[in-house]
Structure formats: C-alpha cells, structure tokens
Amino acid sequence: MFFNSFEYIVFLIVIFLFTLLTNREKTLQIRNGGLLIASYYFYAQLHAYFVILLAYTTLVNFVCGKWIMHNRKNNKNTKIPTVIAIILSLAILVFFKYAYFFEASIILPVGLSFFTFQALSYTIDIYRGKIEEEKNILHVALFIAFFPTLLSGPIERARNLIPQLHQPTPISWDSVLCGGRLFIWGLFKKVVIADRLAEYVDWAYSSANTQTGSTLAIAALFYSFQIYCDFSGYADMAISSGKILGFNIMQNFKFPYFANTIKDFWRRWHISLTSWFTEYVYISMDGNRVSQARWIVNITTVFLLSGIWHGAALGFIVWGALHAVLYLIEHFCKLERPYFLNQIIVFMLVCLAWIFFRIEDCSNAWHIITRTCTDIISPIGLGSSAFSTLLTTGLLVFFIIREHLIYKEKLPQRYAIEYVLLILGIGLFGVSSDQFVYFQF
Secondary structure, three states: OOOOOHHHHHHHHHHHHHHHHHOOHHHHHHHHHHHHHHHHHHHHOOOOOHHHHHHHHHHHHHHHHHHHHHHHHOOOOOHHHHHHHHHHHHHHHHHHHHHOOOOOOOOOOOOHHHHHHHHHHHHHHHHOOOOOOOOOHHHHHHHHHOHHHHOOOOOOOHHHHHHHHOOOOOOOHHHHHHHHHHHHHHHHHHHHHHHHHHHHHHHHHHOHHHOOHHHHHHHHHHHHHHHHHHHHHHHHHHHHHHHHOOOOOOOOOOOHHHOOOHHHHHHHOOHHHHHHHHHHHHHHHOOOOOOHHHHHHHHHHHHHHHHHHHOOOHHHHHHHHHHHHHHHHHHHHOOOOOHHHHHHHHHHHHHHHHHHHHHOOHHHHHHHHHHHHHOOOOOOOOOOOHHHHHHHHHHHHHHHHHHHHHHOOOOOOOOHHHHHHHHHHHHHHOOOOOOOHHHHO
C-alpha cells in the first residue's frame, strides 16, 4: 500500500473517521491502539514478517529507556543501557542494509533505516535528559510505527510526537483542508513530475556509453528534480496525512534548490536526517567546540556517515565525500558572489554530486561526467518518445515556476481552481509507479 494508490486514500479516510470518533480524553487509549494496529497493518502490506523487526526495535528501545531511568534514579551508569540499545538497534540495520548488497536473496525491509533512527532518538534523548521514559509501551510503539512517517520519514523526535499521543489532536476543517491540499501537491510532484522524469533518466543512463554529452547533462538535471520531487512529494503526503489526523509532523524540505551555499542546501534538504546526524553524531563529537583539525574530521565524518546511511555502494560514499569537500572549501574560502549566481553554482555542484548517487558505480559516473564536460555542445536525445519528453519538460517548467512563487511567498492563498487543475493534471499526465526513490534506503 503506497501513498500514491487508491487503496491508501480509502485507508486514510477510514483512519480519519476512526480518529474523529475516538479523539477524546476518555477514548485516547482506543484511538492510539487503533492507530498502532493500523500502522502495523499498513507495514504488513509490504511483507508480513517485517513487523517483527518493528516490534523488536520498539521492545529494545522501550526496555533500554526504562533501564536508563532506573539507573539514573539509583545513581548507576546510564551509558551501558544506552550503548546496548544502539548496538542492538543498529545490528539489525547493518545486517539487512549491507548484507543486501552482497546477497541478492536478502530482502531489504522498507523503512528500516528511518524507524531505527527514530527509535534511537527516543533512547538517546532519555540518556541526555531531554525527555522522561514513556511508561506506556503503546505510546513508544506508535511513535516508532506511526504509518505516515514509517516508510520514508520524516524521522520524527519523541519529544515532538509522543506528547501529541497524550492528548486529543486538534482536528479541524482547516487542518483537514490544509492537509488535503498538501497531499494533492505532493501527489502531483510524485506521479506527474518525478515519475515522468524517471522515464527519461532511466532511458539515458541505461545506455550512457552511447549517449551524447548534452543528453547526459539533461539526464543529470532531470534526476536532480526527480529525486527531489519523489522524496519531497512523499514527505508532503506524509505530513499531510498526519495533519488530516491532527498530528504535527516536522518539515523535511525547504526549497533546497534555492540554496545559495552548500551549508544552506543541507539546512533545506532531508532536514529530519540532517538534523539527526547533527544532534546525535556531530554534537556527540563536540561539534565545533574543538580544534580546527578536529572540526574538519567531525564535518567529514558526518557527511561520510550520511553517504553510508544510504548504502554500502562506493557511489554513496563518494557523494558524501564530495559534499564534505564542497562544504569545507566554501567555509574556508568565503567566496563573495551575487546571490543569484551563488544559487546557480550550488545547484550545478549538487547536480554533479547526484550523478555518483544515482549511478553508484564510480567508473560509470566518472564516464558520464567526462562525457558531459567534453561533449556538451551536441544533439540532445529526446528519449524513447519525443512527445513525452517535451511534455515532461513543459510540466517541469510549470513546477519550477510554481515552486518559485511559493518560495517567494507571493501567493499566500491557494485557490480551489488551482487544486482542481492539479487533480486533472494527475489524472491526465500522472505515471503509475509503486516505488519511491528512498524506499531503497
């Protein structure tokens, strides 16, 4: 069951009606229990045994959270249960995520990286004294398994989501309407923009050795928007699903391709993961409160871990290393350029790095880059269908214009006619796909 399916729309409507009926102080346990059952059902639609991993991660972090608080109250060591929780949680993640790359028969559980990091944030926050342990395992289980964020985030924090489970959520006509509009926009980004761009990207990269440099350049440009619209489209639908039910889920993207520095890009891209690494890795390494050499190591480590988090392929590591190098060069050089020129340069550098992310095989990625640089003035391939490629280009231009208008906040109100047109666009130009790019991570 995926967000861009009719089955999910029916599922969400049923859950909304259930939540509306049980969203009261006296029936909170029924509401939360029903949401937990729904979340496990939602996850079981992929592979039934995946729920065992979900339950395992929940039990490990719930028990270790109580163990930490017990030790703190009795003046005992709180590091031991914290380290145990981290090891036991990451052991499952490492086995499935990295054994998958060496043994094709192993099925990578969708969402494993996301709900593992979400669960660990609960335990580490207890260790750091930011939250108290949750006495009701139902709340911890629902926090970790909450279906809107389960498969591809955003990676929520316990201090944001768990308090919302202790009280009725503020469901209103405005929240439902706002959530519905955001869902439509996210669905449009996914099925009309991302999935159509994917057709050209897949065509170009499947025969990269025979493509012209200009064709590969267009494919790199298209992939940059494909991965953004695919992932941010998912995030929009996740956030909107929560909003319809009255839950506030953290923002995961903030117009990243309008960033004017690499540092600014990472404040806007996959915010929940970037902030997770910042809070639980970078700060744990003392952040910038160290010598300059140590700070360089800290920054590089975070970027490399971000690459490794995506998988064991060398391309992901190179992608992370490239961003680390660009971040450090930018920090030390402090180049002054016009704002708009900065945006163009940052976007081009990000597009370049995405090639290693998409191709994974570094030799093939390097071939694409060199081919692009040495053969940029050449005929552009129009894909398997010239009409489809031109239509996709037109739709992408529409998306960029609308995104820019939203970014500049020149359209504070959205009109019903616009969303009717978006729905028509989904029906007329949408491409059917049952996969999201970040499901593989």
